[in-house]
Amino acid sequence: MNTEALKDLLYKIADDQLILGHRNSEWTGFGPILEEDIAFSSMAQDKLGHSLAFYSLLHELGESDPDTIAFTRNANQFHNSQLVELPIGEYDFSLIRHFLFDNAEILRFDMLTRSSYTPITTVATKLKGEVKYHVLHANTMIKQLGSSTEEAIGRLQNSLNEALPYALGIFEPSKYEAELIADGIYEGEEKLKAAWLENIKKVLSQTQLELPDLTTITPKNGGRYGEHTEHLQPLLDEMAEVFKIDPTAEW
Amino acid sequence: MLTKEQILTWLEEVKDPEIPVLSLIDLGVITDVTVSENDEKVTVEMTPTFSGCPAMDYMKRNVEEVLAKNGVQNFEVRMSFDKPWDSNKISEKGKIALKNFGLAPPPEYNLILDLDILEHVNCPYCNSDNTDLKTPFGPTLCRSMHYCNNCRQMFEQFKPL
Numbered sequence: 001m002n003t004e005a006l007k008d009l010l011y012k013i014a015d016d017q018l019i020l021g022h023r024n025s026e027w028t029g030f031g032p033i034l035e036e037d038i039a040f041s042s043m044a045q046d047k048l049g050h051s052l053a054f055y056s057l058l059h060e061l062g063e064s065d066p067d068t069i070a071f072t073r074n075a076n077q078f079h080n081s082q083l084v085e086l087p088i089g090e091y092d093f094s095l096i097r098h099f100l101f102d103n104a105e106i107l108r109f110d111m112l113t114r115s116s117y118t119p120i121t122t123v124a125t126k127l128k129g130e131v132k133y134h135v136l137h138a139n140t141m142i143k144q145l146g147s148s149t150e151e152a153i154g155r156l157q158n159s160l161n162e163a164l165p166y167a168l169g170i171f172e173p174s175k176y177e178a179e180l181i182a183d184g185i186y187e188g189e190e191k192l193k194a195a196w197l198e199n200i201k202k203v204l205s206q207t208q209l210e211l212p213d214l215t216t217i218t219p220k221n222g223g224r225y226g227e228h229t230e231h232l233q234p235l236l237d238e239m240a241e242v243f244k245i246d247p248t249a250e251w
Numbered sequence: 252m253l254t255k256e257q258i259l260t261w262l263e264e265v266k267d268p269e270i271p272v273l274s275l276i277d278l279g280v281i282t283d284v285t286v287s288e289n290d291e292k293v294t295v296e297m298t299p300t301f302s303g304c305p306a307m308d309y310m311k312r313n314v315e316e317v318l319a320k321n322g323v324q325n326f327e328v329r330m331s332f333d334k335p336w337d338s339n340k341i342s343e344k345g346k347i348a349l350k351n352f353g354l355a356p357p358p359e360y361n362l363i364l365d366l367d368i369l370e371h372v373n374c375p376y377c378n379s380d381n382t383d384l385k386t387p388f389g390p391t392l393c394r395s396m397h398y399c400n401n402c403r404q405m406f407e408q409f410k411p412l
């Protein structure tokens with residue numbers, strides 16, 4: 001088994017969860033309605049719990065303890081997709097991001113329940129049920145709002161157009177793609193993306209939203225290799241401050 | 252000599268802080284208790300309900316306090332996913348306690364979570380199935396919110412997981 005490949009996989013999953021968890025928590029007290037305020041706060045708690053579970057797996061592989069990993073790295077050491085670091089924007093954008101991200105996340109977890117690396121299998125099996133509620137929430141809201149008023153549909157469509165290039169960045173292949181597949185650790189981003197596309201199309205077809213032509217879109221890649229938008233570092237600084245730990249310059 | 256049974260009896264007094272009628276044993280989060288032969292070391296294995304549940308640390312501390320209070324000197328309480336929790340692990344006694352507390356208990360299910368088992372949850376107040384899921388997220392991670400069309404009130408369910 002290639003440990004570097006495994007770590008790379010764990011980092012990108014955990015970092016996605018940590019960053020989106022923090023973004024979701026920014027809705028606490030600001031949701032458009034109380035139910036959505038509660039939903040985003042709950043999902044934030046879940047996501048932070050999930051990141052801790054994956055950082056713990058990394059710790060078992062010899063990386064630092066979860067708090068150190070989470071709160072002392074700089075942006076160029078994070079492997080999250082750029083999608084999750086974008087500011088929360090208006091509710092429409094956060095909802096679309098949640099829809100696009102969690103529909104991929106549930107399929108990723110499902111794949112990981114079949115991983116040859118047993119510690120991942122255990123964690124994925126446990127957490128899959130929780131992500132299911134996130135997907136249920138996202139799909140229900142998209143179906144409702146995506147076939148409601150002209151204004152709501154228009155706003156969601158704009159957010160979808162804006163978020164989609166970043167969402168495609170979720171599936172940016174790692175440099176270890178072939179090893180991970182060969183070792184049976186992970187079935188790969190290509191396969192994940194195909195299954196994801198099928199699922200989001202199924203939901204969108206029940207709304208008046210339209211999926212832009214993917215062949216005309218350039219994915220916003222780079223996140224998996226430490227390239228980020230200007231929005232990530234300020235968020236990391238804020239997180240580090242909350243945890244009263246000084247970010248290290250090198251790691 | 253300490254026995255597993257004795258320890259389980261003590262642990263019966265540790266309740267879920269969010270649902271004070273439900274013991275951790277009935278909740279199903281205590282997955283094993285062992286007493287080692289040679290040094291009487293007590294190991295309590297626990298597993299979280301929802302992974303991000305902020306009450307889990309509190310529950311773990313309570314277990315440690317109960318062991319200490321009963322004079323156990325050598326103990327360890329471990330939290331892991333080794334025997335992962337699912338809502339079928341809530342005991343029958345626990346489900347009755349939930350219902351009496353006004354929370355719909357999670358239905359026994361095949362561990363394949365789909366929308367169907369969340370719609371038409373049995374209302375804990377009037378037992379009607381004529382209910383709708385309002386939102387899968389409630390005041391705590393383990394609760395969903397429902398509306399009963401029969402007795403016309405909101406109620407919460409301990410979510411299946």
Ligand SMILES: [Zn+2]
Nearest residue numbers: 374377399402
């Ligand atoms: Zn009722």
